[in-house]
Amino acid sequence: MTTLPPPGQLAGQPLIIGGGLAGVMVALSTTRPCVLACAGRLDDTRPPAAASMLAQGGMAAAVGADDTPTLHAADTLAAGAGLCTAAVVDRVTACAPAAVEQLAGLGVRWDRHADGSLQLGLEAAHGRRRIVHAGEDATGATIMRALVARVRQTPRITVVEQAHAHDLLVHDGAVAGGVLDIGGRTVTLSTPAVVLATGGAGGLFADTTNPAGATGSGLAMAARAGAVLGNMEFVQFHPTALSAGPEGQRLCLVSEAVRGEGAALIDETGERFTSELATRDSVSRAVWRHMMAGHSVYLDARAAVGAAFPRHFPAIYALCMAHGINPVTQPIPVRPAAHYHMGGIMVDHRGRTGVAGLWAAGEVACTGLHGANRLASNSLLEAVAFGTWIGHELDGCTTSCVPVPDIARLPHDLAACPPPAALRRIMSHHAGVIRTGDSLRSGLKQVMPFMGTDVGLVCAAILLAATLRRESRGGHFRSDYPYAMATAAPSRFRLADLQARLADMHDVPVPAIPSMNERHAP
Known part of the structure; x- marks a missing residue:
C-alpha cells in the first residue's frame, strides 16, 4: 500500500526499515502486525531498488553430497581473515540447508537439474560447489519477487512505500520511535521496536555495484541513537564490475559465478595475470595493480562458456549487449568497484544492538559472519538467517509505547x-x-x-x-x-x-x- 494509516493506529507495531531481503524476511517471520517501510516501491513485478534484487551469484548452502556445514564454516572463517565470530559462523552455516527449504516454502523456485536435484555453482574461496541459484544469474530478483508476493498476501504487514527513514527517537536509552519522510510528509511512528535493514554504503564511492540509495543512512541513524559501529574499515571491492558507462553511474556486476565456470582475467595482450578464484580482496588488488601499471583488464569467457553464455548468464549477457559487448565473442572490460561493507552496526547472535529495542539485519549489520572479508554468496544467507531470527525475537517484545515528539518538519x-x-x-x-x-x-x-x-x-x-x-x-x-x-x-x-x-x-x-x-x- 502507498497510503499510510493514521500513525496512531500503528503505534506499538514493530517498524522494519528497508525493503530488501533482510527486511522482508523479518516481516514474514514475525507473527505480529508490523510496518515495513521501503524507500522505493514494493510490488511483485518490480522488486525494490535494494542490493538484494541485484544479487547474481546466489546463496551459499552446504547441500551437496560432498559438502557439510562444517566445510562451509571453514571456508567462511578462512575468508574472514581472523575477524569472524566462530559461533555465529557455525550457527549460520548450519542453518543454510534449512534456509534453502524455507525459501522454497515461501515460493522461491530454485534452479534444478532434470532429476530435481539443485544446481550448484562454484565461487571464489569455496572448496565445494555450494551456490544455489534461482533464475540463473538473477537469483536476488527471483527470490525477491517470490517474497514480495508473499508479503502482499499477508494482511498483518503494513507496507509503506516511498518512505525515507531519517532518524530514531530514544527514551531512557531505549528506542521510542522512528521519523520518516513519506512522499514529502514528515511522519513520526511511536514504537518500542525498530529493525534497521537499510543496506550498505557502496553508494559513497565513485565506482560501485550498489543502488544509489546505499549510502549508510542506517549506520548514521544507529550511531546517533547510541549504537556501536564496528569493522567500518572493511569494504569489499568486487574485482569484476563492467567497465562501461559514465563516471558516477552504478556499475553492473559481472558475477563471480562467471569465473567459477572458468572465465579468465586477461589484459590487452591476452595474458592472464592472476588466479581468478582467489579471495575477492586479492583478486581486486591484482586487477587494480595491473590497471595502475597501465593495462586494461578483461574477463574472457569465450573459451570457458562461449555460446552457452546467454543461457547460463542471461542477465549479464543482456547488460553486456546493452553496452555493445558480446561476451560470446568478446572479452568483457572490467574494473573493481565498491560492492559490500563487512562493517556495520554491532549486533549479537540474535541481531540485537546495544540500544534496547533496536535490531539490525543485512548489510547494515556487523554480525560476525563476514569478518574482514565476506565469502561469496554468504550475504543472502545472512539476510535470511538473521531476518528470520529477528522476526521471532519481535514476537516476544513489548507493545507499550512512550510519548514521542510530533515532528512536523x-x-x-x-x-x-x-x-x-x-x-x-x-x-x-x-x-x-x-x-x-x-x-x-x-x-x-x-x-x-x-x-x-x-x-x-x-x-x-x-x-x-x-x-x-x-x-x-x-x-x-x-x-x-x-x-x-x-x-x-x-x-x-x-x-x-x-x-x-x-x-x-x-x-x-x-x-x-x-x-x-x-x-x-x-
Missing part, C-alpha cells in the same frame, strides 16, 4: 540527499582498493565539512577506522602496512568516540552531531 541537515560527487571521489581515492596512512588522513580532512550529514558521518567513520588499523587484513589493505598483525580485534566505536578521535587528529573543529531528541528538545 525535518531539520535541513537531515533532508534526504545523495552524496556529492566530490565526496564519492574522495572516498574512492583515499579509501579505495589500496590505502596508505597519509592518504587516509588527507581524506579525513576533506570529509570534515560534510560531518553534519549522514553521508559525511559514515565516510568519516570508514576513513578513521582504516587510519587506525595499521595492518592489511581482508578487504582492508594498507600498502604502508602490507602485512597482517599476529592478532587483531574488531574495531568498535560510538559516535562520541568518533568525534573525540577526530578532534585529537585534526586541528579543525569537529561538527556537533545532535540526536533527533536533542534537535527537538522542548
Whole structure:
C-alpha cells in the first residue's frame, strides 16, 4: 500500500526499515502486525531498488553430497581473515540447508537439474560447489519477487512505500520511535521496536555495484541513537564490475559465478595475470595493480562458456549487449568497484544492538559472519538467517509505547540527499582498493565539512577506522602496512568516540552531531 494509516493506529507495531531481503524476511517471520517501510516501491513485478534484487551469484548452502556445514564454516572463517565470530559462523552455516527449504516454502523456485536435484555453482574461496541459484544469474530478483508476493498476501504487514527513514527517537536509552519522510510528509511512528535493514554504503564511492540509495543512512541513524559501529574499515571491492558507462553511474556486476565456470582475467595482450578464484580482496588488488601499471583488464569467457553464455548468464549477457559487448565473442572490460561493507552496526547472535529495542539485519549489520572479508554468496544467507531470527525475537517484545515528539518538519541537515560527487571521489581515492596512512588522513580532512550529514558521518567513520588499523587484513589493505598483525580485534566505536578521535587528529573543529531528541528538545 502507498497510503499510510493514521500513525496512531500503528503505534506499538514493530517498524522494519528497508525493503530488501533482510527486511522482508523479518516481516514474514514475525507473527505480529508490523510496518515495513521501503524507500522505493514494493510490488511483485518490480522488486525494490535494494542490493538484494541485484544479487547474481546466489546463496551459499552446504547441500551437496560432498559438502557439510562444517566445510562451509571453514571456508567462511578462512575468508574472514581472523575477524569472524566462530559461533555465529557455525550457527549460520548450519542453518543454510534449512534456509534453502524455507525459501522454497515461501515460493522461491530454485534452479534444478532434470532429476530435481539443485544446481550448484562454484565461487571464489569455496572448496565445494555450494551456490544455489534461482533464475540463473538473477537469483536476488527471483527470490525477491517470490517474497514480495508473499508479503502482499499477508494482511498483518503494513507496507509503506516511498518512505525515507531519517532518524530514531530514544527514551531512557531505549528506542521510542522512528521519523520518516513519506512522499514529502514528515511522519513520526511511536514504537518500542525498530529493525534497521537499510543496506550498505557502496553508494559513497565513485565506482560501485550498489543502488544509489546505499549510502549508510542506517549506520548514521544507529550511531546517533547510541549504537556501536564496528569493522567500518572493511569494504569489499568486487574485482569484476563492467567497465562501461559514465563516471558516477552504478556499475553492473559481472558475477563471480562467471569465473567459477572458468572465465579468465586477461589484459590487452591476452595474458592472464592472476588466479581468478582467489579471495575477492586479492583478486581486486591484482586487477587494480595491473590497471595502475597501465593495462586494461578483461574477463574472457569465450573459451570457458562461449555460446552457452546467454543461457547460463542471461542477465549479464543482456547488460553486456546493452553496452555493445558480446561476451560470446568478446572479452568483457572490467574494473573493481565498491560492492559490500563487512562493517556495520554491532549486533549479537540474535541481531540485537546495544540500544534496547533496536535490531539490525543485512548489510547494515556487523554480525560476525563476514569478518574482514565476506565469502561469496554468504550475504543472502545472512539476510535470511538473521531476518528470520529477528522476526521471532519481535514476537516476544513489548507493545507499550512512550510519548514521542510530533515532528512536523525535518531539520535541513537531515533532508534526504545523495552524496556529492566530490565526496564519492574522495572516498574512492583515499579509501579505495589500496590505502596508505597519509592518504587516509588527507581524506579525513576533506570529509570534515560534510560531518553534519549522514553521508559525511559514515565516510568519516570508514576513513578513521582504516587510519587506525595499521595492518592489511581482508578487504582492508594498507600498502604502508602490507602485512597482517599476529592478532587483531574488531574495531568498535560510538559516535562520541568518533568525534573525540577526530578532534585529537585534526586541528579543525569537529561538527556537533545532535540526536533527533536533542534537535527537538522542548
